[in-house]
Amino acid sequence: MTTSPRRYHITTFGCQMNKADSERMAGILENMGFEWSEDPNDASLILYNTCTIRDNAEQKVYSYLGRQAKRKQEQPDLTLIVAGCVAQQEGEQLLRRVPELDLVMGPQHANRLEDLLQQVFDGNQVVATEEVHIMEDITKPRRDSKVTAWVNVIYGCNERCTYCVVPNVRGVEQSRTPEAIRAEMEELGRQGYKEVTLLGQNIDAYGRDLPGATAEGRHQHTLTDLLYYVHDVPGIERLRFATSHPRYFTERLIRACAELPKVCELFHIPFQSGDNDILKAMSRGYTQEKYRRIIDTIRRYMPDAAISADAIVGFPGETEEQFQNTLRLVEDIRFDLLNTAAYSPRPGTPAALWENQLSEEVKSDRLQRLNHLVNVKAAQASQRYFGRIEEVLVEDQNPKDPTQVMGRTRGNRLTFFTGDINELKGKIVPVKITQVRPFSLTGEALSVACC
Ligand code: SF4
Numbered sequence: 057m058t059t060s061p062r063r064y065h066i067t068t069f070g071c072q073m074n075k076a077d078s079e080r081m082a083g084i085l086e087n088m089g090f091e092w093s094e095d096p097n098d099a100s101l102i103l104y105n106t107c108t109i110r111d112n113a114e115q116k117v118y119s120y121l122g123r124q125a126k127r128k129q130e131q132p133d134l135t136l137i138v139a140g141c142v143a144q145q146e147g148e149q150l151l152r153r154v155p156e157l158d159l160v161m162g163p164q165h166a167n168r169l170e171d172l173l174q175q176v177f178d179g180n181q182v183v184a185t186e187e188v189h190i191m192e193d194i195t196k197p198r199r200d201s202k203v204t205a206w207v208n209v210i211y212g213c214n215e216r217c218t219y220c221v222v223p224n225v226r227g228v229e230q231s232r233t234p235e236a237i238r239a240e241m242e243e244l245g246r247q248g249y250k251e252v253t254l255l256g257q258n259i260d261a262y263g264r265d266l267p268g269a270t271a272e273g274r275h276q277h278t279l280t281d282l283l284y285y286v287h288d289v290p291g292i293e294r295l296r297f298a299t300s301h302p303r304y305f306t307e308r309l310i311r312a313c314a315e316l317p318k319v320c321e322l323f324h325i326p327f328q329s330g331d332n333d334i335l336k337a338m339s340r341g342y343t344q345e346k347y348r349r350i351i352d353t354i355r356r357y358m359p360d361a362a363i364s365a366d367a368i369v370g371f372p373g374e375t376e377e378q379f380q381n382t383l384r385l386v387e388d389i390r391f392d393l394l395n396t397a398a399y400s401p402r403p404g405t406p407a408a409l410w411e412n413q414l415s416e417e418v419k420s421d422r423l424q425r426l427n428h429l430v431n432v433k434a435a436q437a438s439q440r441y442f443g444r445i446e447e448v449l450v451e452d453q454n455p456k457d458p459t460q461v462m463g464r465t466r467g468n469r470l471t472f473f474t475g476d477i478n479e480l481k482g483k484i485v486p487v488k489i490t491q492v493r494p495f496s497l498t499g500e501a502l503s504v505a506c507c
Contacts, residue, residue: 061089061090061091062089062090062091062100062101063090063091063092063093063098063099063100063101064082064085064090064091064092064093064099064100064101064102064103065092065093065094065095065096065098065099065101065102065103066078066081066082066102066103066104066105067096067102067103067104067105067120068105069104069105069106069107069116069117069140070105070106070107070140070141071107072206072253072255072298073163073208073226073255073257074105074106074107074140074141074163075206076206076207076208076255077105077139077140077163077166078103078105079206080166080167081103081105081139081166081169084167084169084170085101085169087170088170088173096120096124097127100131100133100134100135101134101135101137102124102134102135102136102137103137103138103139104117104120104121104137104138104139104140105139105140106138106139106140106141106142106143107140107141107142108141108142108145108221108225108402108403114142117138117142118153118154121136121138121154121157122154124136124156125154125156125157128156129156135158135159135173135176136154136156136157136158136159137157137158137159137160137161138150138154138157138159138160138161139159139160139161139162139163139165139166140162140163140225141162141163141221141222141225141226143160143161143162143163143185144162144163144164144185144224144225144226145221145224145225145403145404146160147160147183147185148160148183151181151183157181158176158181158182159172159173159176159181159182159183159184160182160183160184160185161182161183161184161185162184162185162225162226163211163225163226164187164211164212164226164227165184165185168184172184187227187228201451201452202248202249202481202482203249203250203251203449203450203451203481203482204249204250204251204252204253204449204451205244205249205251205252205253206252206253206255207237207240207241207244207252207253207254207255208232208255208256209231209232209237209254209255209256209259209262209279209282209297210229210230210231210232210256210257210258210259210261210262210263211226211227211229211230211256211257212226212227212228212229212230212257213226213228213229213257213258213261214228214229214258214261215258215301215339215341216339217328217338217339217340218337218338218339218405218406218407219338219368219371219399219401219402219405219407219408220402220405221402221403221404221405222257224404224405226257228265229258229261229264229265230265231261231262231263231264231265231266231277233266234277234281234282234285234286237254237282237286238285238286238289241286241289241292242289242290244289244291244292245289245290245291245292246291248291248482249291249292250291250292250293250294250449250482250484251292251293251294251295251296251449252289252292252294252295252296253295253296253297253298254279254282254286254295254296254297254298255297255298256297256298256299257299258299258301258304259279259297259298259299259300259301260279260300260301260303260304260305260306260309261301261304262277262278262279262282263276263277263278263279263281263282264277264278278306278308278309279297279309280306280308280309280312283295283297283309283312283313283316283319284312284316287316287318287319292318293318293449293484294318294320294449294466295316295318295319295320296319296320296322296468297319298324299324299325299326300323300324300325300326301325301326302325302326302327302340302342302346302347302350303340303341303342305325305350307353310350310353310354310357310358311357313357313358314357314358320466320467320468321358321360321361321362321466321467322361322362322363322364322466322467322468323354323361323362323363323364324364324365325347325350325351325363325364325365326365326366326367327344327347327365327366327367327385328340328366328367328368329344329367329368329371329374329378329381329382330344330367330381330382330383330384330385330386331344331374331378331379331381331382332344332345333378334371334373334374334378334381337371337372337373337407338368338371338407344381344385347385348385348388348389351363351389360440360467361467362392362393362467362468362469363389363390363391363392364391364392364393364394364395364468365391365393365394365395366394366395366396366397367382367386367394367395367396367397367426368396368397368398368399369382369396369397369398369399369419369422369423369426370398370399370414370418370419370422370423371399371407372399372407372410372412372413372414373410373412373414374399374414374422379422382426383425383426383429386426386429386430386433387429387433390433390436390437391430391433391434391437392434392437392438392467392468392469393434393468393495394430394434396423396426396427396430397423398416398419398420398422398423399414399419401413431494434494434495435493435494438469438492438493438494438495438497439492441465441469441489441492441497442489442490442491442492443488443489443490444488444489445486445487445488445489445502446465446466446467446469446471446486446487446489446497446499447465447466447484447485447486447487448463448464448465448471448473448484448485448486448487448499449463449464449482449483449484450462450463450475450477450480450481450482450483450484450485451463451464451481452477452481453477454472457472459474460472460473460474460475461473461474461475461476461477461480461481463485465497469495469496469497470495470496470497471487471489471496471497471498471499472496472497472498472499473485473487473498473499473500473501474500474501475501485501485502485503486501486502486503487499487500487501487502488500488502
C-alpha cells in the first residue's frame, strides 16, 4: 500500500438498494482512511456496484471495467472491485473475463468490505459470493445527501417472480430488528437528516422472519408496526418506504399511512402487467382486479395520494390483447410516475428459458406506445398541483440555475423555486406552484416559517 491517503471512486448502477449499499461501502472505505475522488482516473481504488436488471447497465459495467483494466496494466497498485448483482451472478466467471480484477463481491457481503480488502492487500484475488447471514451494520454510511437518507429494513426476497434475478443474487429475506432500525434513524435525526426512506426489495415482507406474535395471534413485526414504532424519531420530519408488493399490501398499512402525519402520501407499488394471465406467468400472486382495489382503498383514505409503479412490456407470450390490458390499467389509474421496461431475459431466471420470447421490434414498439401514454397521463396528473401550496423539503441548488433551489413535495415531485441554498437546505418550505410539467414543478416560496 502507498503511504499518502488512497483515493476511491464508486460507480453505482441500478436500484435504491444498490445506492444504499454503495453509501455503506463508501463509509467503510472512509473509515479505512480512503478519500473520495470525483474522477475515477485519479482514484487508486475503483468499485463498480452493479445491477443485472437491465441489460444495458450490465454492458456499461463491462465497458468501464475494460478501460480501468487497461489502466491497471500500467498502474499495478490500482485496486479494482466489482460488487452487487453482476458480481453475485457471474462470480468467478468475472475473473476469467477480466483477470485484472482484485475483488468480486455479492451484495450480501457489502458490510464485509474491510475484511475482504485486507485479503486483497495481502496479495489475494478474492471472490465472495456465498450466502451469508447479514451482520448488523457497524460503520456509518457516507450519505450522498445531507437531507434525505435510505435505511435498509429487510434484505433479500423470498418471492420467485419468473423474470427476476433478485432472489438469486440477494438471497433469502433477512429483516433487521425494529430497535436497530430506530437506532440508525435516531442517529440520522441527530446528524440533521430530515427524511428517511425505509428500503426493502419487498418491504411488505418486513418482519415475517422475526420471532413474535401478538395476543390476537397476529405477527408482531410488520411494516405497519414498524412505521408506528419509528414515527416519532426526533428530527426526522418525513418517512417514505419502498418497494411494495401488491400481494401483501394491507388496508391496515394504508390506514397507518393516513393516520401518521410524517408518512408521505406516496405509494410505489409495481403492477408489472395489467393482464391476469401474464401476471400468473410472472408468478406475481395477484390479479389486476386486486391491484385496482388496493389503489381504490388508498384513494378512499387519501384522495390525493401520489401513486407510482413499475411495468414490464413484451413478457414472453404477451399478445397484443394482453398488452392492451396494461394500457387500460395505465389509462384508468392515473399514475404520477411509471417506470417502464421492455422485458429482457436475465440469466438464471425461469422466463429466460421459455421459447415464446417476443421479437425486439414488438417489445420496443409496445414500450414506445406505453411511454407515450404514461407521458400524457403524467402531464394530466401534474395539472392538479397548479396553483396549490405544496410543502417542499429543500435538498440542493438547481444545477442548471444557481438562483434556484430544488426539493421534493410530499408526493415526491421535484420542485424548483428561487432561493438561497445556504439558507434553505434541509428546510420545509411552503411553495405556491406556478408551473407544472409532467414530472416536475416550479413555484414561489411563501415563507420559511414552518420549521
Ligand atoms: S418481489 Fe419479485 S420482482 Fe421483486 S425482488 Fe422479489 S422476486 Fe424480484
